Every structure is written in C-alpha cells, then in structure tokens.
Amino acid sequence: NAGVTQTPKFRVLKTGQSMTLLCAQDMNHEYMYWYRQDPGMGLRLIHYSVGEGTTAKGEVPDGYNVSRLKKQNFLLGLESAAPSQTSVYFCASSNTRAGAGAVNEQFFGPGTRLTVL
Amino acid sequence: DQQVKQNSPSLSVQEGRISILNCDYTNSMFDYFLWYKKYPAEGPTFLISISSIKDKNEDGRFTVFLNKSAKHLSLHIVPSQPGDSAVYFCAAYNFGNEKLTFGTGTRLTIIP
Numbered sequence: 001n002a003g004v005t006q007t008p009k010f011r012v013l014k015t016g017q018s019m020t021l022l023c024a025q026d027m028n029h030e031y032m033y034w035y036r037q038d039p040g041m042g043l044r045l046i047h048y049s050v051g052e053g054t055t056a057k058g059e060v061p062d063g064y065n066v067s068r069l070k071k072q073n074f075l076l077g078l079e080s081a082a083p084s085q086t087s088v089y090f091c092a093s094s095n096t097r098a099g100a101g102a103v104n105e106q107f108f109g110p111g112t113r114l115t116v117l
Numbered sequence: 118d119q120q121v122k123q124n125s126p127s128l129s130v131q132e133g134r135i136s137i138l139n140c141d142y143t144n145s146m147f148d149y150f151l152w153y154k155k156y157p158a159e160g161p162t163f164l165i166s167i168s169s170i171k172d173k174n175e176d177g178r179f180t181v182f183l184n185k186s187a188k189h190l191s192l193h194i195v196p197s198q199p200g201d202s203a204v205y206f207c208a209a210y211n212f213g214n215e216k217l218t219f220g221t222g223t224r225l226t227i228i229p
Binding site: 004031033035040041042043044045050058090092105106107108109110111 | 151215
C-alpha cells in the first residue's frame with residue numbers, strides 16, 4: 001500500500017514550457033486535490049475532483065488544468081509555465097464525507113518541487 | 118484574505134516541556150479544525166482534529182483546544198520529544214464547500 005505517490009519529485013522548466021504532474025493513490029479514494037505551497041502562504045488549493053471524470057476549481061486555478069480520467073489518478077498540467085508557478089506541489093486524496101460528525105482527513109503525497117526559470 | 122492564521126512562524130521548546138501552537142480563524146462557518154504535521158521533503162500528515170461543537174480533543178501526547186468565541190484553537194504537545202520537530206499546519210474544514218483551508222504553518226524545534 002503506497003498511499004499517494006507523485007511523479008516527478010523535482011523538475012526545472014523554462015518559461016513557456018509545458019509539463020504534467022502525475023498523482024496516483026491506491027486507497028480507492030473518491031476525492032483528490034492539488035495544492036501548492038509557497039513560503040509564508042501555507043497550502044493553497046489549485047483544483048480538486050470529487051470523483052472519476054469530475055474536476056473543479058480551487059482557490060488558485062489560473063494557469064493550471066487537471067484531468068481525472070481514472071479514479072486512482074489525478075493529473076495537473078501547466079500549459080505555459082511562468083516563474084510565478086515556481087512552488088512545491090502536493091497532491092492529496094480523501095474518502096467522501098461520511099456525514100455529520102466525521103472529518104474529511106486528506107492523505108498527502110511527498111510533493112513535487114518545480115522551478116520555472 | 119487569510120481565513121486561517123498562524124502568527125508564530127517558529128517556536129523552540131526544551132525537550133520534555135510543553136509545546137503550544139496557536140491558530141486563529143475568521144470564518145465562523147468552519148465545521149472541523151485539523152492539525153497536520155510536516156517533515157522536510159515529505160507531505161503533511163494528519164495529526165488530530167476537533168469538531169466545532171467540541172472544545173477539547175485529546176490523543177496521547179496531543180491535545181487540541183477550541184475557543185469558538187475567540188475564534189482560536191491551540192495544539193498542546195506534552196511532553197515534547199525531538200521527533201516532534203516539524204512544521205505544523207492548522208487547517209479548517211467546511212462541510213458546505215468541502216474545502217480545507219490551511220494556515221501558514223509554525224516550525225517547531227525541540228531542543229534536546
């Protein structure tokens with residue numbers, strides 16, 4: 001049971017290049033999320049998915065696209081990278097909300113450190 | 118607009134003593150509050166949570182206190198151990214939009 005894995009761990013891009021970050025989870029979770037972490041900013045939600053084939057915008061979605069073609073995978077794409085997208089990206093997954101009184105604990109991957117020059 | 122705030126970026130505590138990490142929030146609609154712990158080069162891991170209808174939750178060495186009138190919560194770790202050295206994130210969850218809002222984190226260093 002690997003939990004949540006992210007590929008790649010590190011990447012350096014030039015401005016204008018594109019790339020895709022892959023997140024995979026083996027816990028059969030319905031919900032998946034992409035966050036970015038920047039110094040002094042905490043974790044901010046980019047996009048999320050409540051199930052296979054669905055995606056929704058989070059707090060900072062501009063410049064990113066996502067796809068959830070398979071339940072276990074959540075892809076984050078940067079079509080034209082900008083220096084402002086230099087960050088550490090975390091993927092997370094969780095069960096659906098069990099109901100009142102339950103907490104939606106999210107399980108995080110180890111992160112991808114992206115530098116855009 | 119930062120809805121969840123951790124005003125102390127860092128905290129140093131002697132091993133064996135109590136560590137108290139603080140968190141303030143502005144949105145009274147949050148339903149749950151969670152603490153996550155993060156080691157370098159790893160993702161955050163869930164530590165403890167508290168429902169907005171409770172004022173205390175305890176799990177071993179970790180206790181979270183919630184003061185709704187002050188919109189303030191705190192995490193107490195006692196006794197503090199060297200392995201507790203990490204960045205701690207406070208987070209707040211809203212059932213309505215199913216979003217988790219994170220604070221900026223506090224780096225805790227336990228001094229042997």
